Amino acid sequence: MxxxxxxxxxxxxxxxxxxxxxxxxxxxxxGNSLGVLPAHVPARLSEVINEEWGTSLIRAWNTHSWIDLPVRTGARIGRLIGAPAGTVVACDSTSVNVFKVLSAALSLRPGRKVILSDTGNFPTDLYVASGLKQLLDKGLELKVVAPEEVKAAITEEVAVLMLTEVDYRTGRLHDMKDLTRAAHEAGALAIWDLAHSAGAIPVDLAGAGADFAVGCGYKYLNGGPGAPAFLYVAQEHQDKVASPLTGWMGHEAPFAFDLDYRPVSGIGRMTVGTPAVLSLSGLHAALDVFEDVxxxxxxxxxxxxxxxxxxxxxxxxxxxxxxxxxxxxxxxxxxxxxxxxxxxxxxxxxxxxxxxxxxxxxxxxxxxxxxxxxxxxxxxxxxxxxxxxxxxxxxxxxxxxxxxxx
Amino acid sequence: MxxxxxxxxxxxxxxxxxxxxxxxxxxxxxGNSLGVLPAHVPARLSEVINEEWGTSLIRAWNTHSWIDLPVRTGARIGRLIGAPAGTVVACDSTSVNVFKVLSAALSLRPGRKVILSDTGNFPTDLYVASGLKQLLDKGLELKVVAPEEVKAAITEEVAVLMLTEVDYRTGRLHDMKDLTRAAHEAGALAIWDLAHSAGAIPVDLAGAGADFAVGCGYKYLNGGPGAPAFLYVAQEHQDKVASPLTGWMGHEAPFAFDLDYRPVSGIGRMTVGTPAVLSLSGLHAALDVFEDVxxxxxxxxxxxxxxxxxxxxxxxxxxxxxxxxxxxxxxxxxxxxxxxxxxxxxxxxxxxxxxxxxxxxxxxxxxxxxxxxxxxxxxxxxxxxxxxxxxxxxxxxxxxxxxxxx
The missing domain is CATH 3.90.1150.10 (Aspartate Aminotransferase, domain 1)
Incomplete structure (x- = not known):
């Protein structure tokens, strides 16, 4: 052209x-479905494959800090979504992360029974909520209203308000600050899915007082197909919540190989298994593009x-x-x-x-x-x-x- | 030399x-911790990065069958572990997969309260079991005995026997067939973790009558650091169990974007979120080495x-x-x-x-x-x-x- x-x-x-x-x-x-390939990523991934995996082998966990990659990548994403250091980690898929934060949020509101969401939420978020509800078998209710009816539906029965900020079909944008405030006023917590927000629009999680958030690595962040997702837990909740997925990477001392689980302090407790180093390195590198933006x-x-x-x-x-x-x-x-x-x-x-x-x-x-x-x-x-x-x-x-x- | x-x-x-x-x-x-790089994998991954992601972009889900990659990769692993077609899928981490199969197995034995494991199990399996027990809050007991005491501990109170076949520390090998038979005779189900078995020793899941299994992609299978794990569900259980992690990839029609979750028939229902295409492609390619072995x-x-x-x-x-x-x-x-x-x-x-x-x-x-x-x-x-x-x-x-x- x-x-x-x-x-x-x-x-x-x-x-x-x-x-x-x-x-x-x-x-x-x-780019809202799969971001394009940043020009420098192939060379960086080739280095990870040939040098880190191929040559350093198992030593790379230390020499190339693979072990910190989820937190290092989370910190880079945090800058784009108004999340302070130590509140974001990159791991697993968005669906798995929804399960973790929803379970964690519900545990903070034990007396309440309603998960409130809307028909504009991405279906997987609703599927995960309905699966968790069935699994817990504690009389939880998943209430799904139209997007414009969310605010009026925030009652004192709501444990958790769980919304996707940007509607995946129409692009309709929720007012995160306003709805989070309404949730808090009703004594509820707010989970935000930033799948179509992170890297696309300014997000201010801390400023909005969001309690939890999740988001996608392969859309506007250009992390590559199926790149790990991310997860945010507000500082104040971190040491009060347990992940329902208590894998060794969330342990205080994973390499002590103790028989009992003791969650590490901070955001790291929301990680589960061994990080997908190749996919995660692609996402980490892709975020270079945002450094001066x-x-x-x-x-x-x-x-x-x-x-x-x-x-x-x-x-x-x-x-x-x-x-x-x-x-x-x-x-x-x-x-x-x-x-x-x-x-x-x-x-x-x-x-x-x-x-x-x-x-x-x-x-x-x-x-x-x-x-x-x-x-x-x-x-x-x-x-x-x-x-x-x-x-x-x-x-x-x-x-x-x-x-x-x- | x-x-x-x-x-x-x-x-x-x-x-x-x-x-x-x-x-x-x-x-x-x-190689039991991180397998070495197969010589052909860098070129294959470069193709995935540059051609599939870089050039085909979102179209690659169809043109390069990314959508089937978890099941295609699972089928290749299945051949090495005595698992028939359609019983293995590659996805998520071993820890996350332990959560899924343990939850599924427990749902098939609702009247029983004991998860039986041993001190030779990899700690993350025990952590996940203990996390699930706490989450479900239904009076489950996680009973952990010495490896040599497992058989005697299989009573009619046991819902699920969950063991790692090869001890991660000592290499001690459980008799899968014998212990699975003992579990079945007591009316329990058996979950086997093949982290140190798959690609290392002959495994015959179907022959042993195993109910569920999980395993690791980055050890003897050489799939690369943090490669996706795998998961096996015996044919007879597949349509009776629900995954506790009900993400869109396990839906009967993920692209219909329905609000309600309907699990797909077969092993696919155990998948959750978008597959980590880069990491999974590395594992899929690495398995070439085993084709004629x-x-x-x-x-x-x-x-x-x-x-x-x-x-x-x-x-x-x-x-x-x-x-x-x-x-x-x-x-x-x-x-x-x-x-x-x-x-x-x-x-x-x-x-x-x-x-x-x-x-x-x-x-x-x-x-x-x-x-x-x-x-x-x-x-x-x-x-x-x-x-x-x-x-x-x-x-x-x-x-x-x-x-x-x-």
Whole structure:
């Protein structure tokens, strides 16, 4: 693409684009699902594989500090989400981490029975909550309301309010500070899932008074496919809660090989088994890109990109209906449109090099990652989308056949 | 080393040594802790990083079948442990998998209260059991007896017998078939941890009638540091048990994004969150090495190597006391010796290029991995050990200071 959108001339983040490997001919609007490969990561991972594993072997646990990798990586993520040192650790998957923090939070409110969530939560969070409820068999209730009804549903029966800040389908943004305050006023605790927030929008966990949080390493943090997730526990709760998953890495002295479990003090007690060093090293390295970035600049650019996208789509693709909040302050860094044949249109779009994704039943989802997207990308992407819709080139059997992963 | 031990001349596995990258000047007797790097894995991982992640990006879930990687990798492991197709999946850490299978097993024996294990179990298995017991708060008892007292302790109060087949410290091997039969006769279920078995000795889970099993991807399977673990559920139990960790990957239709959890039929329901594709791809690739290997050949060579090691150590290092069973049929693929200053001796040995490890309080542990160790390695290693003991060169402050990871 040779043209350059005038808005791109003032982009303070434009120098970051070169820090990523964007495939030739691709406009990638799916960084909310899997972030692109940072250019320096292959060399770093090659070092981990060949030098650390291949040459140092078992010694690398000490010589390359593998043992501290979950906490070191957590600290880098903490900077992006307003979490003080020692409150974040990178480990396991988001689902497993939801299980840990939800169990921990419930143990702090033993008299209360309600886990409050909403229909905008990512399904796995609800599945995990329902699994834990069944496992504990203590008459817990998982109450799932519409996103706009959450605040009114925060009663004194609620033990834990568990929400995803940015809705995975629509990008709708909850007011973390306001809802956390409401939860606390009712005597409840608040768990925030930052899957679509971390690295995408400014987050201030400590400022909002959040009690627990979890989030994803492979979306806006660009940690690679299935990168370990992260987990936050507010300082004040850390030594009061037990992880339900009491693995040796959370032990005070894992290498004493005692028969009894004694949790280590601090965030480390939320780790379980041996860390996935390769995947975790990829995430740790990927975070280099954020070292000199101000999340306020990312937010500004994200809004500029998504506002332009909405304006262009509405002007050029009248078939599509906006599914995201129109107010940019009420959105994360993604924009969705509804269209009955959205699945097929998305496949045609992907075939043409514009990669977004689809969420059932009819949502076409587009993520805006200011570190590697330009305004010109947005205009070009909408041009291709408009042409697909106009010519109905999406109406082919190969685009209508659902793949295993959508 | 230019000499060649006569036993090595008949070694059917000697051609495999070239399939691994053993660092120059190192005799690696710690494959039971972290397997060495298979020579083809760096190129394969580079492909996963650059092509699958870097170029295919989100499309790789379908085009490179990332979504099936846990089950595909599980099937390759299954072949080595006597597990039929569809009974093994690679995911999460061993500790997390212990939690899942123990919870599942307990749910099949609701009237019983005792989890029976032994002091030879790896501590994390006991920690997880004790954490689950506390979480469920249903009057469960975790009964931990000496390994030789296990059989007599299998009463009709036992819900689940949970053992590690090969003792991590001494290599002592439980009789899986006999103990599983005893558990079944008492109406209990049996969970086997194969951390030090898979890839090291022949295992026949189906033949032994094991109900559940877990194991490690980064020891004898050479999957890389912190590689995902695996988990086995006997066919007959699969659709009767629920995972306590009900994440979206275990859902019947994860991409329908339903609000309610419906576990998929089969082993897939034991998966939780998004698989760690990089780490899991390393494990999947590492298993290539086993494709044309007969576990009976590995066992034969393992016994030959460890018998030679014991004979050489006892002849040349009279200070050390054998901590492993003398009968090779009663051992896995590792041999341990006790020595009060074992920690310092091991550090001196590692500094001299012979890598084993140490387990508190006084165990020097040596693993024998027939795929990349020769009899000459064994003789050379003992020569270096004997010299360290004779000259007391281990008696230096730098060898006596405990590292974070031992």
């Amino acid at each position: 040779t043209s350059q959108h005038p808005y791109d001339l003032n982009d303070v983040l434009s120098s970051k684009r070169g820090a990523f490997r964007i495939p030739e001919g691709v406009i990638y609007l799916d 101000d999340m306020a600049d990312i937010r500004k650019q994200s809004i500029s990109l998504s506002e332009l996208f909405i304006a262009e789509v509405e002007a050029r693709c009248p078939q599509l209906v906006l599914a995201s909040p129109r107010d940019p302050q009420a959105r994360g860094s993604q924009v969705s449109f509804r269209f009955e044949e959205g699945y097929a249109v998305m496949q045609a779009l992907i075939a043409a090099g514009v990669i977004g994704d689809f969420r059932a039943p009819d949502v076409m989802r587009f993520g805006f990652t200011p570190l590697y997207l330009s305004h010109q990308d947005v205009v070009d992407a909408v041009g291709i989308l408009a042409q697909i819709l106009e010519t109905e080139s999406w109406n082919r059997p190969e685009y209508r056949t659902r793949a295993k992963v959508t | 230019t000499s060649q031990h006569p036993y090595d001349l008949n070694d059917v596995l000697s051609s495999k040594r070239g399939a691994f990258r053993i660092p120059e000047g190192v005799i690696y007797l710690d 007969d576990m009976a050949d590995i066992r034969k060579q393992s016994i030959s190597l460890s018998e030679l090691f014991i004979a050489e150590v006892e002849a040349r290092c009279p200070q050390l006391v054998l901590a492993s069973p003398r009968d090779p049929q009663a051992r896995g693929s590792q041999v341990s010796f006790r020595f009060e200053e074992g920690y310092a001796v091991m550090q001196a040995l590692i500094a001299a290029g012979v890598i084993g490890d140490f387990r508190a309080p006084d165990v020097m542990r040596f693993g024998f991995t027939p795929l990349y160790l020769s009899h000459q390695d064994v003789v050379d290693a003992v020569g270096i050990l004997a010299q360290i003991l004779e000259t007391e060169s281990w008696n230096r402050p730098e060898y006596r200071t405990r590292a974070k990871v031992t």
